[in-house]
Amino acid sequence: MSAISVRQVSKRYDPQSTDALRDVSLEIAEGEFFGLLGPNGAGKTTLISVLAGLTRPSAGSASVMGYDVVRDYRQARLSLGVVPQELVFDPFFTVRELLRIQAGYYGVRNNEDWIDEILTRLGLADKANANMRALSGGMKRRVLVAQALAHRPPVIILDEPTAGVDVELRQGLWEFIGHLNQRGHTIVLTTHYLEEAQALCGRIAMLKQGQIVALDTTHNLLHRFASHCLRVRLERPEAALALGGEAGADGWVEFALEHCADVEPLLARLRAHDVPVQDIELGAPELEHVFREIMHRA
């Protein structure tokens, strides 16, 4: 059974506008760590909203853990924890009260052990009795994550959870989410930090203008394009441009290579053209490069 199944979902918010989602189909297996990438306005949040029941699809259907998000909405929502993108909070309550309320909404009571674990893991233990209003932005973001986890959902969706969050929390957060993933939770992540997606996600979908333009394992995506990058600094960079390089700043020239094995022949050709190399760097495949390439082509 898929943890998340999206079947030909389209969404148009009003008749005059363009489609926020256009015929999107997607299967995410249980236990996956899945990335949903795309520029602003690509439809990532709309897709999440459809899964969460905040938005009704104009066409198509979606399910979470096999439960249709419209017909069996209660079971679908019980299976899902969502960290919303907006930094929203209820100013009336303390962190612990809020987590108890949140768990209660999902029919879970007396789960103080779990609440304590979330608080500790997210570095919120000493803020448990602080009012939400008294917390900094980063702390409020942690509470949002904690709220999504309060009922221990099998599927967790994080919509840009690290926007405006310091490095320390990011690391702690990903450690915890990774740990949950190892324990079998399915994780879906949207982020604009592509290095995060590259490090964490096993599979990635890229959205553009409401459509999926790439869907593959992170490994395959990284190797789909000439993704190794050899940067050399040359005395006469103009001579290297004839060999297929692209001019960078300060006399650096970049060559896109399919494989590491292509490095030696390239250097040989530079020698043959009598272009001495002053400095050299080899860049590993970067998702950012792939992302730009795909967005440009699509």
Next chain:
Amino acid sequence: MPELHSRLLSSSAWIGFRTLFGKEVMRFWKVGVQTVGAPVLSALLYLLIFAQVLDRRVTVYDAVTYSQFLAPGLIMMSVLQNAFANTSSSLIQSKITGNIIFILLSPISWQSMFAAYTLAAILRGLLVGVGVLLVAAPLTHVGVAAPLWVLVFALLASALMGALGIIAGIWSDKFDQLALFQNFLIMPLTMLSGVFYSLHMLPPFWQQVSHFNPFFYMIDGLRYGFFGQSDVSPWLSLGVTAACLVLVTAIALRMLASGYKLRT
């Protein structure tokens, strides 16, 4: 197995409902001075001033002083306003701050949502009503002739206004739109409902007009509970109040079920 599953689901639905109800109660109780204390104080001020000025000049029913007559009206006015305020302000605040998303993401059904919000409004309405009664009783020596009628009208009226508050809270996008409801609907209907006067003191035309005001029946019905006499039959008042409650509940439920202004 399916039976066990649905039992688990219904027990989780029950906990969800209780949690939302509890949250709504905590929300007003945490600021109780403002949500319960303040309306009791305003009612007390009305009572002191009007009673002082009018007690010897106006008699409505035989053996009922003006301040005694006024007490149930003030009680009902406070119940109505506070029940409305509880649901409407909670919803608009949650919408504007965005934290309504936590309820919308949850498996709580629209029926449970309606019940939790409305019951919390009833509770606040009744608490304020009891508060006003407690300060008014020693001052006016008003007695309760038919407690059951008092309870029935207080319950129905607070439920009605709680449900109306849900409609207003969902419909309004901004606080000023909610204020429209308060200033142009609730306030005029309250002031022209006979809180401060008996219908018989009005010219015939305005008596007729008042019969179209549902608030009149709630207040008159509550008065029957206090004095055993009223402008119209308590059964008529009960019928009108119940009919309004059914209508407003149907609209509120329809809005919640369709996700109007809450889900896109």
